[in-house]
Each structure stands twice: as C-alpha cells, then as structure tokens.
Amino acid sequence: MGDLTRYLPPELVDGVLEEERAVERRLRRLPSRVGVYFVLALSLFPSLGYARVWDKLTAGISGRGGSRPSEKALRCLRRRLGPGPLKALFDVAAGPLAQPTTMGVRYRRWRTVAFDGCSAVRVPDSERNRAWLGKVQARLGWAGYPMLRLMTLCETGTRGLVGAVFGPTSEYETTYARRLLPLVDAGMLVLADRGFDADDFLSETAATGAQFVVRVTARRRPAILAVLPDGSYLTRLGSLKVRVIDSAVTMVTADGTTIHEQYRIATTLLDHRRDPAETLVRLYHERWEAESAYYALRHTLQQGFVLRSQDPAGLEQELWAQLLVYQLLRMAMVDAVESRPGIDADRASFTVALEAARDQVILISVNDATTAQDALVGRIGTAVLEALLPPRRPRTSARSVKSGRTRYPLRPAEPRPRQSTTITGLTVTLRPAPAAPPSSVHDRREDQRKAVTGFRPMGSGNRNRVFHLMAADPERAWRPREVTIALGIHSAASFATQMSQWAAEGLLKKIAYGTYMLADEWKTTRLTTAADT
Numbered sequence: 001m002g003d004l005t006r007y008l009p010p011e012l013v014d015g016v017l018e019e020e021r022a023v024e025r026r027l028r029r030l031p032s033r034v035g036v037y038f039v040l041a042l043s044l045f046p047s048l049g050y051a052r053v054w055d056k057l058t059a060g061i062s063g064r065g066g067s068r069p070s071e072k073a074l075r076c077l078r079r080r081l082g083p084g085p086l087k088a089l090f091d092v093a094a095g096p097l098a099q100p101t102t103m104g105v106r107y108r109r110w111r112t113v114a115f116d117g118c119s120a121v122r123v124p125d126s127e128r129n130r131a132w133l134g135k136v137q138a139r140l141g142w143a144g145y146p147m148l149r150l151m152t153l154c155e156t157g158t159r160g161l162v163g164a165v166f167g168p169t170s171e172y173e174t175t176y177a178r179r180l181l182p183l184v185d186a187g188m189l190v191l192a193d194r195g196f197d198a199d200d201f202l203s204e205t206a207a208t209g210a211q212f213v214v215r216v217t218a219r220r221r222p223a224i225l226a227v228l229p230d231g232s233y234l235t236r237l238g239s240l241k242v243r244v245i246d247s248a249v250t251m252v253t254a255d256g257t258t259i260h261e262q263y264r265i266a267t268t269l270l271d272h273r274r275d276p277a278e279t280l281v282r283l284y285h286e287r288w289e290a291e292s293a294y295y296a297l298r299h300t301l302q303q304g305f306v307l308r309s310q311d312p313a314g315l316e317q318e319l320w321a322q323l324l325v326y327q328l329l330r331m332a333m334v335d336a337v338e339s340r341p342g343i344d345a346d347r348a349s350f351t352v353a354l355e356a357a358r359d360q361v362i363l364i365s366v367n368d369a370t371t372a373q374d375a376l377v378g379r380i381g382t383a384v385l386e387a388l389l390p391p392r393r394p395r396t397s398a399r400s401v402k403s404g405r406t407r408y409p410l411r412p413a414e415p416r417p418r419q420s421t422t423i424t425g426l427t428v429t430l431r432p433a434p435a436a437p438p439s440s441v442h443d444r445r446e447d448q449r450k451a452v453t454g455f456r457p458m459g460s461g462n463r464n465r466v467f468h469l470m471a472a473d474p475e476r477a478w479r480p481r482e483v484t485i486a487l488g489i490h491s492a493a494s495f496a497t498q499m500s501q502w503a504a505e506g507l508l509k510k511i512a513y514g515t516y517m518l519a520d521e522w523k524t525t526r527l528t529t530a531a532d533t
Contacts, residue, residue, distance in 0.1 A: 001037050002060070002360025003379045007328045008089065013037075016092070020084040030069060035081040036089070038074065039317060043325045044358055046305045050074040059362045083316035090164070090324045097160035097334040104344045105157025107283055108274075110189035110211060112156045115180070115196055116290035117173040121148040121166070121298065121319070126310040133168045145306060148315065151176035153183055156191065156289040158345045159296070160330040164323050174201045184208040191287040197266075199238030206240055206268055213267045213284055216244070220264070223463035223507065224433055228272045233433040239506055242266045245277045245430070251396060252425035259396065259415050262431075278428045296350040297326050329353045329380070336381030347389045356383035394423040467507075470518045477515045 001008065010033060017023050017032050024031050041057045048056070050071040069077075096113075098105040105111060122145040123129050129146050136143040149169045153162040163183040165176050173195050184190060186209030196202075197216040205212050222235035222244060232245045244266050251259045265284055269275040298304065301322060309315045333348040357380055377385065398416040465487055470478060480496035489495060496514065503510045509517045 001040060001057075002357060002363075003332070004040075004325075004328050004357055004360070006378055007093070007331050008040075008324075012092065013085075013089070016085050016088045020082075020088055022081055022085050024080075030073060030077045032081055032085070035077045036085060039078060039081065039086060039321045040325055041361065042308070042318070043301065043322045044354075044361060046302050046308075056362050078314065078317065081317070083313055083320055086317050086320035086324060090320050090327065093324060093327045093331070094161050094163055096155050096162060097158045097331055098155065098345065099338060102157065102334070102338055102345065103342060104346065105155065107189055109187070111187055112189050112191060112283070112286055113162055113184070114154050114156050114191040114287045114290040115151070115173075115177050116154065116193070116287070116294070117149055117151045117176065117195070118294045118298070119147055119149040119169045121150050122146075122306045123148055123315055124306060124308070124310050128311040129309075129315065132312045132315075134170060136169060148307075148319070149173075149176065150294075150319070151180065152290065152293070153177075153180045154290040154293050156286040158330060158334050159289055159293040159350075160334065161293070161323060161327050166319060174198050177201065178204065181205065181208055184210045186210060189213065191284060193287060199240070202242075202266070203238055203240045211268045213265055213269070213280055215284065216264050216266045218262070218264055223467060225467060225507070227433045230272045230277045231430045231432045232272060232277045234270065236505055236507060237266060240268075241270070242268055243270045243272075244433075245280060246433070247277070247281045248429045248431055249281070250425075250427045250429065251423050253396065253417060254422040254424055255417065257415075257417060257421075277430050281428050281430075293326075297322065300351055300354060301326055301329075329357060332357075332378055332380040333384055336377045336384040339377050339381070340385065343388070344392070346392045348384050349387055349389050352387045353380050353384050356380045394426060395420050396423055397421065463502075467518070470508075474518050477511055477517050479514055479516075 013033050013036050014023075017036070022032050038054065038057060041053050042050075045053050045056060051068065051074075054068060054074060096105075096111055098111075100106065100111075123133065125135075125145050133146040133148055135145075136147050147169045148166055149171065150164065150166040151173060152164045154160070155162055163180045165179045167176065177196060178201065181204055184205065188210040190205055190210050190212040192212070192214045194215050194217050196214055197220075202212065202214065216237075220237075222237065224233045224235060226234040228234070228243070232243050234241065234243055236242070244264065247263050247265070249261045249263060251261075253259070263281060263284065265280060267275075267280055269280065307315060307318050309318050329350065333350070333353050334345060337343045337345050337348050360379055396416055397420040398418050466483060469483065469486060470476070480499050483489070483499070484495050499508060499516050500510075502508045503516060507519055509519050511517055
C-alpha cells in the first residue's frame with residue numbers, strides 16, 4: 001500500500017486477522033494479509049476491475065515471479081476474508097486524530113465533534129442487496145439503486161472519523177447515532193443539525209457527560225422558564241435543562257445578494273457569560289465539516305461510483321475498507337500539518353493526499369530511499385505540505401439535488417447562489433426571547449373563542465402565564481382549578497393532566513394529590529415578565 005503501510009503495518013494486520021480467526025489454514029499464494037491490502041486497494045481505485053487493481057498493487061515490487069491470479073481467485077479471496085477484519089482494523093484506526101494544541105480542533109476545553117448521516121450511498125441493484133436494504137420510493141416511481149445510510153461521528157477540526165455505522169435507510173438517523181454514543185465522552189462538544197432534535201436522544205447525549213450545541217426545529221414551543229441578559233432563555237426539553245438561542249444570520253455575497261436565515265439552537269452550555277450566544281451561533285457552523293467529510297468520502301475517494309458488491313457481506317467489507325482508507329489518509333494529513341505549528345488542518349488537501357497515496361502504490365519499490373522530510377511525515381504528508389490550500393474563505397452556495405426525480409419544481413427558488421460565492425459580510429443578530437410562543441391557526445381560533453365565550457382553553461401558549469403566576473408567590477401551593485380561575489382558562493380537567501405532565505418533567509413539584517408548587521430550582525430564577533395575551 002505504499003506510504004499508507006506506515007499507518008497500517010503488516011504486524012497490525014496479522015494481529016487483527018488472528019483475533020478475527022481469519023488467518024489461512026494452509027499455505028496459499030494469496031494469504032489473508034494480501035487480501036486485506038487488496039480490498040483496501042480496491043477502495044483507492046474504484047473505477048478499475050480486480051485484475052487492473054492487482055497490477056497496480058504489485059507494480060512497485062521488482063523481480064516478482066509467478067503468474068497473476070485470476071479474477072475468480074481474487075473474488076474467492078475477498079469471500080474468504082469477510083467483513084470482520086476490515087471492521088476491526090477501522091475500529092483500531094478510528095478516533096480523534098489531532099493533539100489538543102492543534103489549531104481549530106477545540107472550543108475552550110472541549111473537542112468539537114459532529115453527528116451527521118448520509119443516505120445517498122448507492123449499491124448494486126441485486127436481489128440480495130434489495131432483500132437487505134430495500135429500495136427508496138420516489139415521487140414518480142422507485143429509485144434506480146438501493147440506498148445505504150451511513151452515520152458517522154466526525155472530529156470537525158480534522159474531519160477524521162471517531163466512529164461509523166451503516167445500514168438500511170428505513171432506520172432513523174437517531175437510531176444509528178445512539179450506537180455511536182458510547183464513543184462520546186466528557187471532553188467533547190457535540191454539534192448536530194435538526195435531524196437530531198429529539199428529547200430522548202439529547203438526554204442520552206448529555207448523560208455521556210458531553211456538552212452539545214444542536215439546532216432545533218422552529219415548530220418547538222418550549223416554556224420560557226428564565227430569560228438571560230443576552231436574549232437567550234432557559235427551558236426544558238423533556239427532562240433536560242437547556243438554553244435556547246434564537247438568532248438571525250444575514251449574509252452579503254460578492255455579487256451583492258443578501259441572504260437572511262434564522263437559527264434556533266439548544267445547548268447545555270447555560271452560562272451566558274462564559275459562552276456568549278453569538279459565539280455559539282458561529283460555532284454551530286463547524287457542523288458543516290461533517291458534510292465536507294462525506295464529500296471527500298463519496299465523491300473524491302469513491303468518485304461517485306456505485307459500490308461493487310452484490311451481497312450484504314461484500315457491501316460491509318467494501319464500506320469498512322473505504323472508511324479505513326479515508327481514515328488513514330486523514331491520519332497522514334494531520335501528521336503533516338502538526339509538523340508545522342500554527343497551520344490549520346483545513347488547509348490540508350484531501351485530493352492531494354489521495355493522489356499521492358495512489359502514486360505511491362504504483363511507483364514505490366521495496367528498496368526506495370527516503371529523505372528526512374519523508375521519514376518525518378511520509379511522502380503523502382510531504383505532498384500535502386507542498387500544496388497547502390489558502391486559508392479558509394467564507395463562502396455559500398445552494399444545496400440542490402443534482403439529479404432530481406421530477407422535472408417539476410416543488411419548492412420556491414433557493415435564495416442562495418447556485419455556484420460557490422464568497423461572503424463579503426456576515427452579521428449575527430440575536431433575537432429576544434418571545435413573550436409567548438409564535439401564534440398559530442390553533443391559537444387564533446382560541447382567541448376568537450375567548451372573544452365569544454369569555455374563556456380560552458388551556459394550550460401550550462399559556463405555559464408562560466402559569467409559571468409567571470406561580471413565581472409571583474413561589475411558596476404557595478396551587479390546585480389546577482385555582483390556576484384556571486386566576487387565568488380565565490376553561491376546562492380545568494384537561495389542565496390538571498397538563499400540570500401532572502409538567503410535574504413529571506420536573507417543572508413543578510407535586511406536594512399532595514392534585515396540589516402543585518413551582519420546582520425548587522425555579523423559585524429563585526428570574527422568569528419572563530411578559531404575559532400571554
């Protein structure tokens with residue numbers, strides 16, 4: 001494998017093969033160790049067949065004798081090896097890559113990592129693959145290929161993989177992400193998009209000891225329990241106490257276009273003095289490094305090709321091999337940038353590292369001499385340092401489907417430019433905490449009903465009024481009927497169920513049958529003074 005062998009030495013491969021009980025039982029011309037390196041070479045050259053890849057893998061070995069193995073023999077080698085050794089090797093290589101002092105990998109004392117999923121990994125349309133993955137139904141029919149969902153936990157500073165799982169697209173992203181939660185520890189800050197906005201998942205993430213900054217959907221209507229000086233507010237998502245930041249981001253591009261976007265972010269970093277709201281909004285942008293990792297994996301390394309294997313075992317072996325090759329390349333890139341203090345890992349080019357690795361597989365010979373620079377960071381690292389990218393520029397572009405399944409537009413025009421455009425100005429404006437959750441059709445109907453009957457049913461929009469009422473006299477015990485009379489709310493029976501639910505979430509404290517008080521932790525907290533009218 002050329003220069004990649006320094007990160008995956010034969011001794012490590014032999015040890016993993018022995019643990020996985022995949023060592024050949026008799027003397028073979030194609031031992032299992034050769035099978036591992038051959039499968040990795042298939043990932044380096046996805047457009048070539050078995051015979052051509054074997055020629056490149058053995059091109060640098062001078063004076064080799066014997067005939068070239070047939071493609072059938074190479075297929076049998078893959079089948080005999082199985083996916084286990086490749087998965088075990090990836091587990092060894094996976095993990096945070098950068099040192100704590102490496103530029104751009106930490107926020108305060110936490111290493112920033114991101115959850116993200118990709119459901120566009122195409123596999124051959126064979127009967128066995130369809131039996132495992134099924135097929136995606138589109139608007140105008142079925143998709144051409146079965147799709148495989150890949151979920152990774154990515155170190156945003158280096159785009160290295162801390163862990164990965166994959167399987168059918170029928171499972172939710174949070175289902176796969178839960179399998180990676182054992183890799184999260186108290187030294188990490190987790191970033192994630194709206195696809196991970198689930199109370200149970202966020203609670204399980206916080207239970208690992210890690211902090212998180214996660215974008216939540218605008219449909220949430222959380223109770224505003226305390227307003228902080230910077231406009232963010234404290235609330236609970238399920239049983240988890242979090243801080244919510246509402247912000248508006250305005251971008252001005254080089255062509256004069258102005259783009260406005262709104263973000264609602266939930267975080268376990270509750271101190272507004274140590275972690276200002278604007279800083280966390282800008283930190284959330286680091287989540288996009290996981291998207292860059294998928295681009296390098298699917299388009300640069302795999303070149304957009306469909307995977308080779310016709311059965312689930314082969315798919316697992318092939319994908320674990322791709323993830324392992326990707327991780328080895330990232331290791332070489334991180335070693336290169338860390339040899340020069342002050343260089344951000346963003347400036348290392350994955351394309352340069354990949355092409356250098358391919359060249360080394362073909363051109364390197366057993367007795368090839370190395371320079372001092374090569375001995376320090378390897379030839380891949382030397383190539384990366386000689387072609388460092390310029391410092392990262394703020395840019396934006398539209399996220400659009402390149403090969404849509406319908407010719408009819410379904411959404412309004414994307415405000416972002418289709419081509420990557422430089423951002424010349426970026427402003428983050430913090431929006432104050434709302435006095436009440438945004439009105440909806442349901443709320444307007446309740447207002448109309450109140451104008452006619454004089455009563456308004458209890459809805460989620462009245463939570464602020466309830467907590468404000470109870471905070472005015474925090475030592476008083478309230479019954480549901482007393483609260484409904486004080487607030488002019490109709491249907492005390494359903495309101496009693498609501499107060500019981502708030503008590504289960506820790507917002508209220510149940511002191512007797514049908515009697516509640518404000519929870520102790522909220523008695524001394526400054527609540528919002530805006531009433532829900």
